[in-house]
Amino acid sequence: MAENLQFGGTSLWQDALRRLKKNKPAMAGLVVVIILSLVAVMAPLLSPADPLKTDLANRLKPPGSPSAICKNGVYILGSDEFGRDILSRIIYGAQISLSVGIISQVIVTVIGVTMGALAGYYGGMIDMIVMRIADILFAFPDLLFYIGVMFALGPSIYNIFIALALIGWAGVARLVRSQVLYLREMEYVEAARALGLSDARIILRHILPNCMGPIIVSVTMGIPGAILSEATLSFLGLGVQPPHPSWGNMIYAARAYMLSCPWYSVWPGIAIMVTVFAFNLLGDGLRDALDPRLKR
Amino acid sequence: MTGYILRRLIFSVPVLFGVSLITFILLNVVPGDPVVEMMGKHTDPVTLEKVRDQLGLNDPLYVQFGRFLWNAIRGDLGKSFKTGQPVTKMIMDTFPTTVKLALSSAFVAVVTGIAVGIISAVKQYSFFDHASMILALAGISAPIFWVAVVAQLVFGLHLKWLPISGYSSPKHMILPAVVLGVRFAASIARYTRSTFLDVIRQDYIKTARAKGLAERAVIFGHALKNALIPVVTVIGMQISGLLTGSLLTETIFAIPGLGRLSIWALSNRDFPLVQGIVLFTAVVFVIGNLLVDISYAFLDPRVRLQ
Numbered sequence: 001m002a003e004n005l006q007f008g009g010t011s012l013w014q015d016a017l018r019r020l021k022k023n024k025p026a027m028a029g030l031v032v033v034i035i036l037s038l039v040a041v042m043a044p045l046l047s048p049a050d051p052l053k054t055d056l057a058n059r060l061k062p063p064g065s066p067s068a069i070c071k072n073g074v075y076i077l078g079s080d081e082f083g084r085d086i087l088s089r090i091i092y093g094a095q096i097s098l099s100v101g102i103i104s105q106v107i108v109t110v111i112g113v114t115m116g117a118l119a120g121y122y123g124g125m126i127d128m129i130v131m132r133i134a135d136i137l138f139a140f141p142d143l144l145f146y147i148g149v150m151f152a153l154g155p156s157i158y159n160i161f162i163a164l165a166l167i168g169w170a171g172v173a174r175l176v177r178s179q180v181l182y183l184r185e186m187e188y189v190e191a192a193r194a195l196g197l198s199d200a201r202i203i204l205r206h207i208l209p210n211c212m213g214p215i216i217v218s219v220t221m222g223i224p225g226a227i228l229s230e231a232t233l234s235f236l237g238l239g240v241q242p243p244h245p246s247w248g249n250m251i252y253a254a255r256a257y258m259l260s261c262p263w264y265s266v267w268p269g270i271a272i273m274v275t276v277f278a279f280n281l282l283g284d285g286l287r288d289a290l291d292p293r294l295k296r
Numbered sequence: 297m298t299g300y301i302l303r304r305l306i307f308s309v310p311v312l313f314g315v316s317l318i319t320f321i322l323l324n325v326v327p328g329d330p331v332v333e334m335m336g337k338h339t340d341p342v343t344l345e346k347v348r349d350q351l352g353l354n355d356p357l358y359v360q361f362g363r364f365l366w367n368a369i370r371g372d373l374g375k376s377f378k379t380g381q382p383v384t385k386m387i388m389d390t391f392p393t394t395v396k397l398a399l400s401s402a403f404v405a406v407v408t409g410i411a412v413g414i415i416s417a418v419k420q421y422s423f424f425d426h427a428s429m430i431l432a433l434a435g436i437s438a439p440i441f442w443v444a445v446v447a448q449l450v451f452g453l454h455l456k457w458l459p460i461s462g463y464s465s466p467k468h469m470i471l472p473a474v475v476l477g478v479r480f481a482a483s484i485a486r487y488t489r490s491t492f493l494d495v496i497r498q499d500y501i502k503t504a505r506a507k508g509l510a511e512r513a514v515i516f517g518h519a520l521k522n523a524l525i526p527v528v529t530v531i532g533m534q535i536s537g538l539l540t541g542s543l544l545t546e547t548i549f550a551i552p553g554l555g556r557l558s559i560w561a562l563s564n565r566d567f568p569l570v571q572g573i574v575l576f577t578a579v580v581f582v583i584g585n586l587l588v589d590i591s592y593a594f595l596d597p598r599v600r601l602q
Contacts (some may be wrong), residue, residue, distance in 0.1 A: 132311075133314070139314075140578065141578075143544075232439060258449050269439065
């Protein structure tokens, strides 16, 4: 690795970026992720109506029906059982899904990297305790655990972060630990130690930067899982609470009108699928770009 | 081998203890009084207190947990607050249904997943390869409960081919098994394709081709076996996915399995039942993972279990 850095005159990161740019599916995924993020951020500007505004005279109208509450006068994706604009609710739902996906992964990564680095670097008792806790968390049926946590703490988006973080950090910790175990034996780390650098400095400045590749891949791969978990919990009535829109609770509500208004359940499902699909494409691409040995 | 299995089983004891402890803590944080839930809101406080005493809910928490562990070791998971039946009986009544559902979907998934993965790898970059890999990625991207709803809509309500819920004939199992298998099939297809691509670039495959073997013999005789070994791991990793998925599938299709029971138990604050189900599921995980590792050693003589 070190030689490569010198030879080509390009860094590991530049190489990875070049490989990622050449990967068309990954770039397509990235574009979709950027568009979705913009939609989420600009939701108030983009949505034709207030997602909570009801119009009981226009319940369950098919896509394209005239609307009194939408700025453009049309329910582009139809209206729901309270006459609310489905498109606006999907746009606001993007805020929920993306923030759950990203924020939960940030929490998971911070805890996981800290635990993994400490366990890998110091070994011994710390390692034993951290890894045994990780083993226990791995043996939990995760959805059942999330449901239990939501029952215990009450349904809210913040408690979803907590539920996802409580289990999620263990995977990151295992990954980082295995990397640190390998890196701490490298000569450059020994050199750093011989120079008298503090442990904190060695871990933060010399070891962790070399684990960044796998960490980035694991974070990206974790986002779609978190988005799906939030949707599932909201579908079960344990996540985001009505009337606030989440793609999951929209599908739950739509189930009751499956026969008369099939489109109602289809839109939020497509929204989830496209979002998760895009993150998966990006994740696959990042994995290939950051770890050329895995390139298939 | 026996030593290895024994060691693994011994190592799983602290894990199962931890799982029980965390569940116990979680359940005691859950708001709502299980006794009120059981007896109804208008029961007089004296009776409530009496029932609490009988159930041992007035004992210190560590006593309650210790009692649970001691009984669990002897195979007694207590009685359900809600039905009064032994928890082990309720689990054993529903578990076979879940296993049936999981196995039928696993069968569908393994067969289609491996077939699609191999064809995609052999015809890399063909239309089939691109199309099936996009479909596979869509399969792991779609939330299972939505796939279930759409499947009910299309095959049940519109085409009227299959019943949309219930559990009275084999026909009732088709939709849930396929829905549960989609994600599983998709991940097997992706994994099979990538391991197959790895294997067909190996020297021994080149040798097989060089000595003039027919392509069919190369693929089925030489590549297949080696490519499938890592797939076993993926199948093993999906055991938890199947159980999680069956929770949703059973709830949506109204199948009386362990998954539906667990949601019912949680929403009724039936603590002994929840505690029992979680411990039971964790045991299933541990055994499942162990079986995967053992089968790995059988399939690949290079793997030595220590």
